[in-house]
Amino acid sequence: xxxxxxxxxxxxxxxxxxxxxxxxxxxxxxxxxxxxxxxxxxxxxxxxxxxxxxxxxxxxxxxxxxxxxxxxxxxxxxxxxxxxxxxxxxxxxxxxxxxxxxxxxxxxxxxxxxxxxxxxxxxxxxxxxxxxxxxxxxxxxxxxxxxxxxxxxxxxxxxxxxxxxxxxxxxxxxxxxxxxxxxxxxxxxxxxxxxxxxxxxxxxxxxxxxxxxxxxxxxxxxxxxxxxxxxxxxxxxxxxxxxxxxxxxxxxxxxxxxxxxxxxxxxxxxxxxxxxxxxxxxxxxxxxxxx
Amino acid sequence: xxxxxxxxxxxxxxxxxxxxxxxxxxxxxxxxxxxxxxxxxxxxxxxxxxxxxxxxxxxxxxxxxxxxxxxxxxxxxxxxxxxxxxxxxxxxxxxxxxxxxxxxxxxxxxxxxxxxxxxxxxxxxxxxxxxxxxxxxxxxxxxxxxxxxxxxxxxxxxxxxxxxxxxxxxxxxxxxxxxxxxxxxxxxxxxxxxxxxxxxxxxxxxxxxxxxxxxxxxxxxxxxxxxxxxx
Numbered sequence: 396x397x398x399x400x401x402x403x404x405x406x407x408x409x410x411x412x413x414x415x416x417x418x419x420x421x422x423x424x425x426x427x428x429x430x431x432x433x434x435x436x437x438x439x440x441x442x443x444x445x446x447x448x449x450x451x452x453x454x455x456x457x458x459x460x461x462x463x464x465x466x467x468x469x470x471x472x473x474x475x476x477x478x479x480x481x482x483x484x485x486x487x488x489x490x491x492x493x494x495x496x497x498x499x500x501x502x503x504x505x506x507x508x509x510x511x512x513x514x515x516x517x518x519x520x521x522x523x524x525x526x527x528x529x530x531x532x533x534x535x536x537x538x539x540x541x542x543x544x545x546x547x548x549x550x551x552x553x554x555x556x557x558x559x560x561x562x563x564x565x566x567x568x569x570x571x572x573x574x575x576x577x578x579x580x581x582x583x584x585x586x587x588x589x590x591x592x593x594x595x596x597x598x599x600x601x602x603x604x605x606x607x608x609x610x611x612x613x614x615x616x617x618x619x620x621x622x623x624x625x626x627x628x629x630x631x632x633x634x635x636x637x638x639x640x641x642x643x644x645x646x647x648x649x650x651x652x653x654x655x656x657x658x659x660x661x662x663x664x665x666x667x668x669x670x671x672x673x674x675x676x677x678x679x680x681x682x683x684x685x686x
Numbered sequence: 687x688x689x690x691x692x693x694x695x696x697x698x699x700x701x702x703x704x705x706x707x708x709x710x711x712x713x714x715x716x717x718x719x720x721x722x723x724x725x726x727x728x729x730x731x732x733x734x735x736x737x738x739x740x741x742x743x744x745x746x747x748x749x750x751x752x753x754x755x756x757x758x759x760x761x762x763x764x765x766x767x768x769x770x771x772x773x774x775x776x777x778x779x780x781x782x783x784x785x786x787x788x789x790x791x792x793x794x795x796x797x798x799x800x801x802x803x804x805x806x807x808x809x810x811x812x813x814x815x816x817x818x819x820x821x822x823x824x825x826x827x828x829x830x831x832x833x834x835x836x837x838x839x840x841x842x843x844x845x846x847x848x849x850x851x852x853x854x855x856x857x858x859x860x861x862x863x864x865x866x867x868x869x870x871x872x873x874x875x876x877x878x879x880x881x882x883x884x885x886x887x888x889x890x891x892x893x894x895x896x897x898x899x900x901x902x903x904x905x906x907x908x909x910x911x912x913x914x915x916x917x
Contacts, residue, residue: 407694411698412701415698415700415702419704419705463688477701477704481704481708481711486711486863499701503697507693532852563803565800565805575803
């Protein structure tokens, strides 16, 4: 029973499931590559997919060597995944179509190997959540208040330091220039991209402390907001000093880089802070264990 | 130890079946009526009741980038300003899209206006009482600096008037389950007025006059079949 599996045996076991996955999701990816993934908001989709696939590939041997102990939950989870796939794919509901990947994969793992396989692969499955496009209704509902808040903070900060700036809704007026704070500046998608990056960072560096993981995941929300405020202020100042053309031209891309650099620095800074706090709290326990 | 052969086969067949079913259930039939019969510019009269096209407002030239997006989403659009004998002005905007799949859905004004820098106040559902029947509409006040623009609008998906994105998507699904791709129309009326109650009343009169002046085919397109039946 513990004999090393031969290659044909491995293929015979996994091939039907893999072929099924290809049948289901390759058309989805082809469609996504033509629509959603081209848009600026969702360009991180293929990267998330690639990272998830990489994690799966890395664990392929471990998974195969696990004993087959099918969990009862496997079939219901798998069937549920297929149902939302059918609904999502036929009715063009991306939330369901893309989202169905997670229960279908989780169900397959449970059917083929059991809960131990799910434990091994929980991270890529969880990570795939970030591929799911948010429902438009939710995006519309959240984007406007976020934009207002970003504009408000940017205006007030620049006003306090003495710039001639005024605001009406999401339109900023600085000197003779008028700037419309666009949807992208709301930072909803930045937030999700950063959350995904932050989680990946945590996973790669194998932080075991739950407090630190959770703390950083929560910290990313204000970090993303701050980074967006800084981007809007940078763009406003570029326009003020160098004119409209600069603000809309290549400097726009520059401001985007400023955004990610700021966010990255804040994340690393926040993480170091959390590490100090967590290790200080945990240190007596560790000493006891050492003895 | 490997998983049972029967499980492997069932898993594969289930996925094959799901792939086939989702393909078979994808709506393919367009509800869109033949485009020639709904040329917005010729269906909507230049003058009706007390209203006529405002000669003082020249046709706006739209930013080409905006134009590109509009052409992508909509099959036909109409933007006009009407004026009555007392000098009240009403801006009318109608947009028709033959394909209401997710990507090309008619844009809701409460989303478009803020994108242009407006702030939306008092977005609400309302019923216009028009000579014995009622028309479900949305109303909102769009504000930008000193410009206050109350808006009355509705969206027709297929044969139904829908309000809000939940209803809009549900209507899309209802048709989708029957294999149909619905068409859609946005009917928007607005005026620049500080008093929103006066504005809504004026807009209601305008809508009533316009609907009465429309040929019956166009009327059912503009307000949905079911609203008409309540007459």
